[in-house]
Amino acid sequence: MKKNKKNNISEEDFFSKLDNVEKKATSSIKTISIIFVVILFLILLAIGGLYTYIVMPVNIEDESKVTFVVNQGDTVYGVIDRLSKEHLVKNAKLVKLYVKYNGINNFYAGEYELSKSYPLDMTLGILTGITNAKQDTLNIQFVEGKRIPYYAKVIANKFDYSEEEVINTMNDKEFLNELVNKYWFITDDILNENLYYPLEGYLFPDTYQFNKDTSIKDIIETMIKKMDSVLSEYKQEIEGSSRSVHSLLTVASMVELEAVSAEDRALTAGVFYNRLEKGWTLGSDVTTYYDVKKDLVEGLTYKDLNTCNGYNTRGSSCQKGLPIGPIACVSKSSILAAIRPTETKYMYFVADKNNKLYFAETQSGHDQNIRDLKSKNLWPE
Numbered sequence: 001m002k003k004n005k006k007n008n009i010s011e012e013d014f015f016s017k018l019d020n021v022e023k024k025a026t027s028s029i030k031t032i033s034i035i036f037v038v039i040l041f042l043i044l045l046a047i048g049g050l051y052t053y054i055v056m057p058v059n060i061e062d063e064s065k066v067t068f069v070v071n072q073g074d075t076v077y078g079v080i081d082r083l084s085k086e087h088l089v090k091n092a093k094l095v096k097l098y099v100k101y102n103g104i105n106n107f108y109a110g111e112y113e114l115s116k117s118y119p120l121d122m123t124l125g126i127l128t129g130i131t132n133a134k135q136d137t138l139n140i141q142f143v144e145g146k147r148i149p150y151y152a153k154v155i156a157n158k159f160d161y162s163e164e165e166v167i168n169t170m171n172d173k174e175f176l177n178e179l180v181n182k183y184w185f186i187t188d189d190i191l192n193e194n195l196y197y198p199l200e201g202y203l204f205p206d207t208y209q210f211n212k213d214t215s216i217k218d219i220i221e222t223m224i225k226k227m228d229s230v231l232s233e234y235k236q237e238i239e240g241s242s243r244s245v246h247s248l249l250t251v252a253s254m255v256e257l258e259a260v261s262a263e264d265r266a267l268t269a270g271v272f273y274n275r276l277e278k279g280w281t282l283g284s285d286v287t288t289y290y291d292v293k294k295d296l297v298e299g300l301t302y303k304d305l306n307t308c309n310g311y312n313t314r315g316s317s318c319q320k321g322l323p324i325g326p327i328a329c330v331s332k333s334s335i336l337a338a339i340r341p342t343e344t345k346y347m348y349f350v351a352d353k354n355n356k357l358y359f360a361e362t363q364s365g366h367d368q369n370i371r372d373l374k375s376k377n378l379w380p381e
Contacts, residue, residue: 058087059116068114070107070127071229073332079107079127088114088123095120104128108139108207111222129207137211142223144205144331145256147290148197151329161216169216170199183224185231185238189246194310194324196290201249201326204230230332234339241339246325252338253326257286257296258349262333264357269341271349271359280347281320282313290327352378 066086070079077096084092098120099105107127114123129139140158142151152166169175176198179186190198203220204227210219231238231245238245251272259265275282289296291312292304308318311327346359348366352373360366373379 056090057117057119058090062116065113065115068112070109070112074107074109076105076107083123087116088118089120099124108141110139110207110209112209113137137209139207139209141207142203142205142329144334145328146205147328148200151203155216155219159212159214159219166216167197170197170220175217179221179224183228184235185228185245186224187244187246189244189325192324196311199224201253201328201330202227203329205329205331230335234336237339247322248335248338249326249330250322252330252334253328254282254284254286254323255337256328256330256334258284258351259357260355262337265334265337266340266342267344267346267359268349268357269337270344271346273341274344274347276321279320281316281318282322284313287311287313287319287323287327288315290323351380353380354378
């Protein structure tokens with residue numbers, strides 16, 4: 001029988017062909033590796049290019065300053081969108097990725113001086129309080145629920161002014177009259193000589209940026225302008241109601257100190273208005289604390305409760321209506337609660353040691369709430 005020579009492959013030829021296949025496979029792997037490295041390099045190059053693009057100034061030659069305002073409650077992404085519209089950053093979408101990657105989730109409310117010549121990290125540093133645009137500027141935070149003397153102390157600690165100078169400026173009659181004539185929401189109510197501090201409740205608590213040489217009057221007026229901005233959102237609603245701004249800020253200041261959550265604040269305002277309509281005393285301890293100039297962490301004596309001078313609403317023979325003025329600086333949440341109280345039948349409320357409020361329609365229901373809190377070890381010590 002004849003052999004088929006076409007199918008007869010020698011061992012030497014077989015291994016030779018196998019070696020060629022291996023060489024081709026190795027060559028292909030090398031080619032793929034090179035392509036992968038090149039693609040990876042191009043990707044990294046593109047990322048580096050994008051990074052350089054977004055962090056560089058919009059216009060390094062334009063050093064002019066732009067006033068940029070971050071309002072309380074503004075979101076980081078919302079601020080970035082406005083920065084992009086004002087050409088203070090390059091690309092809003094890329095900047096949002098940048099802040100997300102870097103864990104930036106908050107900008108301080110305030111008024112800032114920014115420039116197209118600032119690199120991105122400088123702009124973001126200013127808005128987050130990490131850096132200042134100039135060495136002669138500083139950020140100051142004023143906390144809600146505090147009194148004028150506290151604000152005077154904060155200002156004195158940051159500026160070259162004494163607390164007494166700050167208080168005297170706030171009480172200056174000429175300055176107060178200027179404010180009455182200038183702002184729609186400030187009236188002759190602040191000229192009442194029985195007020196401890198005429199501008200109590202009128203300075204909006206927020207974080208502000210000032211030059212180190214800013215005058216006391218300019219510091220105060222900056223905070224008043226912010227209050228103007230907040231109240232102007234509800235101006236039509238306020239003017240259509242029967243309540244004055246002074247009375248609204250007074251209720252808001254009480255609500256600020258009595259309640260924590262927005263829901264409880266609106267209910268608390270509702271209770272106060274119910275008691276006012278019935279001609280009851282408001283029975284609010286926080287007014288007594290202000291009346292006798294004690295901090296809220298101090299205890300009240302029987303004498304304190306019955307000391308009456310226009311602020312105390314706790315004593316049976318004391319102030320029947322609202323206090324003669326606000327007793328603290330107030331947040332937007334408390335202002336809104338005073339403007340839009342929850343309609344309720346509640347006439348009483350009491351707080352537990354965790355500041356949670358319990359409401360009641362009757363004295364007996366109120367007394368029961370107190371007994372329940374004491375039995376559950378929730379009564380404030």
